[in-house]
Amino acid sequence: MDDFARWLVRFQDIDRRYIYLAVAAALTLPIVLQLRMPQIPTPPTQAAFKAVENVPDEKVVLIAADFDTGTVGENGPQLRAVLEHLMRRKKKFVILSLIAPQGVTIAELYARTIGEKHGYKYGRDYVNLGYLPGGAPTLERMGRSVWETFPTDTKRIPLSELPMMRQVRSAQDISLVAIFTGSGVLPAYVQTFWAQFKVPLIEGCTGIIVPELFPYMEAKQLVGILPGLKGAAEYEALLQQNGLGMRGMVAQSVAHALVIILILLGNLGMWLSRRPSAQRL
């Protein structure tokens, strides 16, 4: 028994190289082996899904791609899932970014790739307005007049020449703002689109900022949340598709289990080493 306890004590100080190796295996093996796990959509994701379902045909959705390539692992699958949903329902959308110039490029690449399957055409079904620096005051300006804030799209085509944009003049023509970000950009949209123009907001965020968003959801300033990669996987479950979120979530699931096991082992080792009998050894 003492030998076993002594063996367990060693777990309080595992060499970090073994930990890195275990993390690499936990993340790669489920993807390589194509393991599947079911997803139960939680209320925040269901609410976001419902908000997209309720978008009326005559209005557009504003896609705020406020993320860059660093958080594309989480925000990418979320955005893909929401775009897939919008395209299945034949809803039109406008892309912009308040803080990340790369975000609009990523969003347009996704829109183009997914759009090919659904027969979506640039200018008729979606438009990329590009990067919009300047924070809340610029968003407010856009809410009052889209055409004055963005005389052209990212390809320098005047908005008047884009068929879809003829009906999009102000926030009144936008029925939902879907924000995808790994930063605390939400207050700018709450102060403008929600507070001044009464446009509902949903947000797909990285896992680390989910706790910050619940107060906004409790206050009904945020209609729905896609929390991290899990949010993307849940949204895909609601869409009944097996996308990047579902596949990534299996790997994340195994990695979470590994973290919990390591923490428990570390504590067990520490606890055993502190026993009076262990100190006599």
Add this chain to the structure above:
Amino acid sequence: MLEPVRNLWVSGLLVVGAILVSVAILAFLHQLAPSLRHRVIAVLTFFAGLYFPLEFFIPYHNFLTPWRNSVADFLRLMAAFTFGLGIINLLIIHGRHLLRWTSNAPFSLAFFSGFLLMLVIGLISHYKPTLWAQAVPKEAIGTVGFWDAAFRLFFEGALQSLNATIFALLAFFIVSAAYRAFRIRTLEAGLLMATAIVVMLANVPIGQQWLTGWIPEQSPLAWLRLEKLSHWLQTQVNAPTMRAIVFGLWVGSLAMAVRIILSLERTFTVGGQ
């Protein structure tokens, strides 16, 4: 409504003109005596900082309202300038490494190669995607154009993957750090770990489906289901705490804004002296 300038030469000249005027203003400010320069900055900061509160608190459409669009445009220009500053800074630092051929010169060379390659391909694929299109056989690159394919190769294939890889390295450090730091030595640490385990398990199918998924939704014990416990923790324990923290944060920001408007916060005007 502002009409977009479609002529590339005219818009280019306008940009150059704007940069020259800005440089002239900066040079003028630089020539002033330090005390006078700080006074100019303080006065400008005072009026600029006062604009939004006054416009908001004076009821209805007031004398400041017509300027909202111009102020918003000015803010966009200011934000755009920060990009220019960033690029100039990078060019100076890496240029210096290259000219002196320091030990970091190969990295600087990689920076210049990547910067120029991405700049040229990005600009051409965006503004002139048909350039030399006839020189490349269409079947060689599929349904997308050559420049679009090149852009995708460098943006999605290189930049996006490299950036995501660097970000993903955090997973290794976080697991290692969590393993070392999460030791239950006090009651608070025990509570924190129990909460963390519940939220982590509820976030993954292993916890949701296998550990507590067997408890029926309608059962009196349904609250023990991990996703319900996690939702309760996040909405009833975490949300009020976060609300209090965010409230304090914004009150602090307001106090800091008042200090900046009144130039009591001197670090940004006098270089921290």
